Amino acid sequence: xxxxxxxxxxxxxxxxxxxxxxxxxxxxxxxxxxxxxxxxxxxxxxxxxxxxxxxxxxxxxxxxxxxxxxxxxxxxxxxxxxxxxxxxxxxxxxxxxxxxxxxxxxxxxxxxxxxxxxxxxxxxxxxxxxxxxxxxxxxxxxxxxxxxxxxxxxxxxxxxxxxxxxxxxxxxxxxxxxxxxxxxxxxxxxxx
Amino acid sequence: xxxxxxxxxxxxxxxxxxxxxxxxxxxxxxxxxxxxxxxxxxxxxxxxxxxxxxxxxxxxxxxxxxxxxxxxxxxxxxxxxxxxxxxxxxxxxxxxxxxxxxxxxxxxxxxxxxxxxxxxxxxxxxxxxxxxxxxxxxxxxxxxxxxxxxxxxxxxxxxxxxxxxxxxxxxxxxxxxxxxxxxxxxxxxxxx
DNA sequence: CGTTCAGTTGACTAAGGTCAATTCCCGTGG
DNA sequence: CCACGGGAATTGACCTTAGTCAACTGAACG
Numbered sequence: 001x002x003x004x005x006x007x008x009x010x011x012x013x014x015x016x017x018x019x020x021x022x023x024x025x026x027x028x029x030x031x032x033x034x035x036x037x038x039x040x041x042x043x044x045x046x047x048x049x050x051x052x053x054x055x056x057x058x059x060x061x062x063x064x065x066x067x068x069x070x071x072x073x074x075x076x077x078x079x080x081x082x083x084x085x086x087x088x089x090x091x092x093x094x095x096x097x098x099x100x101x102x103x104x105x106x107x108x109x110x111x112x113x114x115x116x117x118x119x120x121x122x123x124x125x126x127x128x129x130x131x132x133x134x135x136x137x138x139x140x141x142x143x144x145x146x147x148x149x150x151x152x153x154x155x156x157x158x159x160x161x162x163x164x165x166x167x168x169x170x171x172x173x174x175x176x177x178x179x180x181x182x183x184x185x186x187x188x189x190x191x192x
Numbered sequence: 193x194x195x196x197x198x199x200x201x202x203x204x205x206x207x208x209x210x211x212x213x214x215x216x217x218x219x220x221x222x223x224x225x226x227x228x229x230x231x232x233x234x235x236x237x238x239x240x241x242x243x244x245x246x247x248x249x250x251x252x253x254x255x256x257x258x259x260x261x262x263x264x265x266x267x268x269x270x271x272x273x274x275x276x277x278x279x280x281x282x283x284x285x286x287x288x289x290x291x292x293x294x295x296x297x298x299x300x301x302x303x304x305x306x307x308x309x310x311x312x313x314x315x316x317x318x319x320x321x322x323x324x325x326x327x328x329x330x331x332x333x334x335x336x337x338x339x340x341x342x343x344x345x346x347x348x349x350x351x352x353x354x355x356x357x358x359x360x361x362x363x364x365x366x367x368x369x370x371x372x373x374x375x376x377x378x379x380x381x382x383x384x
Numbered sequence: 385c386g387t388t389c390a391g392t393t394g395a396c397t398a399a400g401g402t403c404a405a406t407t408c409c410c411g412t413g414g
Numbered sequence: 415c416c417a418c419g420g421g422a423a424t425t426g427a428c429c430t431t432a433g434t435c436a437a438c439t440g441a442a443c444g
Contacts (some may be wrong), residue, residue, distance in 0.1 A: 060333070066337070085327070122314050129325055130282055133274065136328035137333060140328060144330075147432090178432075180432085184431085185431095340400075370400075372400085372424075375424050377399095379424085
């Protein structure tokens with residue numbers, strides 16, 4: 001397990017094994033049960049999680065109480081509230097664990113401590129921000145250039161495993177549509 | 193002019209005047225005429241611009257040649273292709289100058305040189321990434337939580353100056369709708 | 385066997401997309 | 415000074431699709 005993790009992190013951040021080990025030393029692994037809610041009401045969600053295996057959805061509620069599944073995350077994806085992580089603002093995010101899930105957590109203060117000791121970790125932190133930006137940008141492009149139907153097809157192509165693992169209602173929310181709409185889209189696609 | 197610029201940058205990045213001056217030393221100011229196109233076809237757009245005064249729209253084209261106004265930027269906003277800036281990937285971005293515009297440019301290699309010399313500038317670079325992420329996230333929230341009509345109202349409230357400066361067709365594209373739709377929305381809003 | 389909840393379906397509404405025609409605005413040239 | 419041309423904006427007619435609400439189905443679980 002830990003070996004795969006080390007190799008993966010080495011590759012993602014293109015950093016030497018020594019650094020990965022240093023990082024893992026200040027991380028913790030937690031397991032979450034299915035349907036567990038990971039929330040920090042009124043506080044900052046001060047950590048980033050890396051899903052070793054499992055699935056979760058990250059969602060935000062607006063002032064009218066409507067919720068939107070901001071992300072559907074599976075193996076190898078990141079969970080947390082990166083906006084809160086960098087600004088320290090209290091988090092409106094909620095994370096719902098959808099499958100038995102094992103998560104590698106990095107606390108913000110641990111990262112800060114690393115940065116104090118070794119400037120390498122500032123590069124690492126910048127990489128995190130870069131990656132967060134790029135994935136948000138990708139999501140924006142998706143929303144601008146594709147219809148809900150095309151977005152669904154893209155999702156099937158990109159993460160087929162999500163379809164079996166994650167209830168439709170969260171997929172529809174992720175796509176920015178209602179469950180009946182997704183149902184009709186599926187009918188259009190598969191019935192022909 | 194330069195005073196205002198220094199004060200503004202000091203505030204945005206909360207950095208000492210000395211650092212701002214150091215930064216400005218490696219920046220260049222360029223003026224663009226109305227309707228000018230700022231493109232680097234097939235190359236990376238290797239610089240970030242800060243609009244001292246003027247207006248521009250940043251847009252991307254998808255594979256079908258449809259274009260989307262990714263951003264409408266005015267005084268104090270940033271122009272460029274931040275994704276290309278950090279990844280070095282060739283840029284599909286096009287920037288159209290909408291008014292006589294003065295831009296402060298920072299070249300990527302200048303920033304890299306600064307970072308080599310003084311680790312402070314790595315903090316600065318991370319701040320840039322953080323800000324890019326946060327504004328992309330804000331845009332996502334806007335798209336998820338609001339209808340086109342509400343987005344238009346939000347835009348009026350947030351940047352009323354845009355309405356007079358920028359042609360409707362770019363505003364509609366920014367909102368993710370067609371010009372006729374924006375026209376009808378305006379009718380709904382103002383006719384009553 | 386009944387409860388519960390996710391998913392689907394039907395009926396209807398609302399709103400944006402598309403295409404084409406028209407109007408408006410503005411700058412240019414006669 | 416006025417007429418014309420061209421692009422932007424608006425409008426109308428029609429289509430498509432998502433939203434809404436409610437009813438129904440089906441599977442999971444006790």
